[in-house]
Structures are given as structure tokens and as C-alpha cells.
Amino acid sequence: MEVAIIGAGIGGLTLALYLKRQGIIPVIYESATAIEPAGAGIMLAYNAMQVFEDLGLAESIIAAGNKIKGFEVSDQKERLIMATSLDHSHIKKGIYNVAIHRADLQRILAAAVGDEHILLSRRLKSIEKGSKIKLLFEDDHQATCDLLFGADGIKSVVRTHLAPQSTLRDTGQVCWRGICTTILPDLKSDIAIEQWGLGQRFGYVLLNPGQIYWFAVSNEKYVVDGKLPERLQSFNPVVQQLVTATPATKIIYSKIADLSPLPYWYQANICLIGDAAHATTPNMGQGGCQAIEDAYTIGKLLEQGYALKDTFPLLQQLRRKRVKKIVQQSRLLGHISQLENKYAAAFRNFALRLTAPSAGKKQLNFIINLDYI
Numbered sequence: 586m587e588v589a590i591i592g593a594g595i596g597g598l599t600l601a602l603y604l605k606r607q608g609i610i611p612v613i614y615e616s617a618t619a620i621e622p623a624g625a626g627i628m629l630a631y632n633a634m635q636v637f638e639d640l641g642l643a644e645s646i647i648a649a650g651n652k653i654k655g656f657e658v659s660d661q662k663e664r665l666i667m668a669t670s671l672d673h674s675h676i677k678k679g680i681y682n683v684a685i686h687r688a689d690l691q692r693i694l695a696a697a698v699g700d701e702h703i704l705l706s707r708r709l710k711s712i713e714k715g716s717k718i719k720l721l722f723e724d725d726h727q728a729t730c731d732l733l734f735g736a737d738g739i740k741s742v743v744r745t746h747l748a749p750q751s752t753l754r755d756t757g758q759v760c761w762r763g764i765c766t767t768i769l770p771d772l773k774s775d776i777a778i779e780q781w782g783l784g785q786r787f788g789y790v791l792l793n794p795g796q797i798y799w800f801a802v803s804n805e806k807y808v809v810d811g812k813l814p815e816r817l818q819s820f821n822p823v824v825q826q827l828v829t830a831t832p833a834t835k836i837i838y839s840k841i842a843d844l845s846p847l848p849y850w851y852q853a854n855i856c857l858i859g860d861a862a863h864a865t866t867p868n869m870g871q872g873g874c875q876a877i878e879d880a881y882t883i884g885k886l887l888e889q890g891y892a893l894k895d896t897f898p899l900l901q902q903l904r905r906k907r908v909k910k911i912v913q914q915s916r917l918l919g920h921i922s923q924l925e926n927k928y929a930a931a932f933r934n935f936a937l938r939l940t941a942p943s944a945g946k947k948q949l950n951f952i953i954n955l956d957y958i
């Protein structure tokens with residue numbers, strides 16, 4: 586049986602590791618010329634790190650990244666709104682939330698999969714469905730497979746063949762991301778920091794002893810030609826320092842969008858995973874973690890003896906409700922954190938100071954729990 590995965594991102598590579606574990610060797614087709622994602626960081630929450638522990642990769646990911654034990658949000662005057670503990674080491678020894686450079690994560694995953702299984706510079710153009718699936722690439726290369734996974738991200742080509750009616754939902758917000766090597770004297774090395782202003786916010790976290798990952802988000806109406814608005818740059822001196830310390834060409838600018846829920850994630854011998862199936866906004870830092878959970882679920886079903894094709898409907902059955910909730914909550918958090926009206930923002934901050942400790946705990950318990958499989 587020939588199995589193909591389109592996309593050597595977080596989801597595609599993690600899936601390949603679970604398939605390999607069962608003796609299924611997939612071919613992974615990746616459009617990029619190298620496994621080198623753009624310079625940004627990623628937070629791997631406890632749910633994702635449990636998966637990597639299962640794969641025997643947690644130690645190397647922790648070694649390349651930074652253990653994060655808490656998350657703090659303050660208002661525009663730097664008054665604390667909420668402080669959440671992310672330290673779950675009491676639940677399972679050796680498992681932490683980890684902030685890591687995306688390139689380091691991809692390198693660790695790709696090395697574990699084996700470079701020989703990843704075909705670079707192969708951008709899928711279209712597919713011809715049938716009992717044998719035909720893959721047509723932009724460079725006119727062709728290939729076939731019996732089972733196909735679309736792990737090709739938010740703008741998935743595979744999805745356009747499976748669910749042509751699917752739509753991306755613009756949030757009216759944009760973001761900038763970068764990594765720099767500046768020194769922040771007050772930096773708390775194991776805390777992820779966010780500051781919420783009016784219609785804008787920014788955050789940063791240490792990735793490793795030399796690198797800080799930062800992001801800044803603005804409501805789109807303040808943005809001209811993709812440039813970081815002056816009001817955001819002067820929001821806090823730290824923003825200015827982090828932006829100045831990052832080469833302008835390395836700053837990634839993107840619109841924030843998610844995918845409206847699909848009626849199904851699979852059809853016959855084709856299955857979508859990760860952002861291709863359920864892209865979410867980045868507000869909860871869960872998009873990558875959910876791609877990793879898709880791969881984990883397929884892996885666990887294979888371990889239980891299911892045939893690979895039979896895992897497609899089960900993946901959807903086990904995961905759809907959970908993912909839908911995360912997509913909704915993340916969208917809502919995006920609206921709440923970007924309020925523009927100062928009275929609405931003040932009320933939000935007041936309400937969060939009262940409710941965040943218990944609500945945050947409940948939400949974290951939901952996210953970190955993989956018992957559904």
C-alpha cells in the first residue's frame with residue numbers, strides 16, 4: 586500500500602513518525618526547497634509535549650527550546666490582568682510547555698522521520714481521485730498513491746478537491762512575528778508575556794538563552810501597506826526594542842484567519858489533518874498542537890489494530906467536537922483581546938481579574954487532556 590502525505594509541516598512529519606512506528610513508510614511531498622520554516626517561534630503546550638514524549642522526542646525538544654512555566658497578561662498600563670501557571674510537571678514528571686524556534690522543531694522532526702522520505706520542491710497542483718490517487722505537481726512531476734493525507738496547511742490544495750466549498754474567515758486582524766537576540770533586563774525567562782492595548786497587543790517569550798520570539802497584533806484598520814503602525818511601536822518601549830533588534834526582512838507579516846468548520850475531514854481514500862482540516866486563529870497557541878494531536882490519534886488507532894483507512898472516520902469522530910471548541914474559543918479570545926473601546930476594555934480587564942484563575946484552570950485542563958483516545 587502506497588501512502589503519501591502532502592506537506593512536511595508539524596502535522597505531516599508527526600503523522601509520518603506514527604505511521605513509521607507501525608511499519609507504514611509514507612512518501613512526504615513538500616513544496617519548500619528546504620525544511621526551514623520562516624523565523625518564528627512556537628509554543629508547544631502540554632498536550633503536544635505528551636505526544637512528543639510518546640514519540641521519544643520530548644527530551645531533544647526541551648533541550649532545543651525553553652520550558653515555560655507561566656503566562657502573564659497585563660493591560661496597556663502594565664497592570665496585571667491574569668497570571669496562569671502552565672507548570673504541569675506535577676501531573677507527569679518531565680513534561681512541560683516548551684517555546685521553541687520553528688526551525689529547530691522541524692529539524693528534530695525531519696531527522697526522526699529520515700530525510701530520504703521527504704521529497705522537497707514538490708508543490709502539489711491537483712489530484713485525480715480514484716482507487717489509485719494521481720498526484721500532479723507544479724513541476725509536471727506525477728506520482729500515485731493508495732491513501733493520501735492532506736497536511737498542507739491552511740491553504741491546502743488537497744482540501745480544495747475534498748471540500749471545494751470551504752472558506753477561510755478573515756478576522757480583521759493582522760500580525761507581525763520575529764526572533765531577535767537583544768537583552769531585556771527584566772525578562773522573566775520562563776514566563777510568556779502579553780500586553781493588551783486598545784485594538785492592539787504584543788507578546789514575547791524566550792526561546793533559548795540567546796533568542797527572544799515576539800509577536801504584535803493590530804486591528805487591520807490601523808495598518809497601511811503592512812507596516813507596523815506607529816501607535817503599536819510606541820505602545821511600550823519593549824516593542825520598539827524587539828522590532829529594532831530584528832532584521833526587517835526577517836519579520837513575518839500575516840493576516841489572521843481561520844477555516845470555517847468543514848462538514849467532513851475525509852472522503853474515500855483521502856484524509857485531511859492539521860490546518861488543512863481545521864485551521865484556527867493563533868490566540869490560544871493551539872493550531873500546531875491540534876495538528877500534532879491528529880497525528881497522535883491516528884497513531885493510537887493503528888496501535889489498537891485499526892487499518893489505516895479505517896482511522897479516517899474515527900479521527901473525525903473523536904476529534905471534531907474538541908477542535909471545534911478550540912477554534913471557537915480562540916476566535917472569541919481574539920475579539921476580546923483586541924477590543925478598541927476603552928470602557929469595554931476596562932470592563933473586560935475587571936471581569937478577567939475576577940474570573941481568570943478558575944476559568945483558566947478549567948480551560949487548561951480541557952486542553953491538556955488526551956484521554957479521549
Ligand SMILES: Cc1cc2nc3c(=O)[nH]c(=O)nc-3n(C[C@H](O)[C@H](O)[C@H](O)COP(=O)(O)OP(=O)(O)OC[C@H]3O[C@@H](n4cnc5c(N)ncnc54)[C@H](O)[C@@H]3O)c2cc1C
Nearest residue numbers: 592594595596616628709737738859860867870872873874
Ligand atoms: C502568528 C501565528 C502564531 C502561531 N503560534 C502557534 C503556537 O504558539 N502554538 C501552536 O501550536 N500553533 C501556533 N500557530 C499555528 C500553527 O502554526 C499551525 O497550526 C501549524 O503550523 C499547522 O501545522 P500543519 O502541519 O497542519 O501545517 P503547516 O505547518 O502549515 O505545514 C504545511 C506544510 O505543507 C507545505 N505545503 C503547502 N502547500 C503545499 C503543496 N501544494 N504541495 C506540497 N506542500 C505544500 C508547506 O510548505 C508546509 O511545510 C500559530 C500560527 C500563526 C499564524
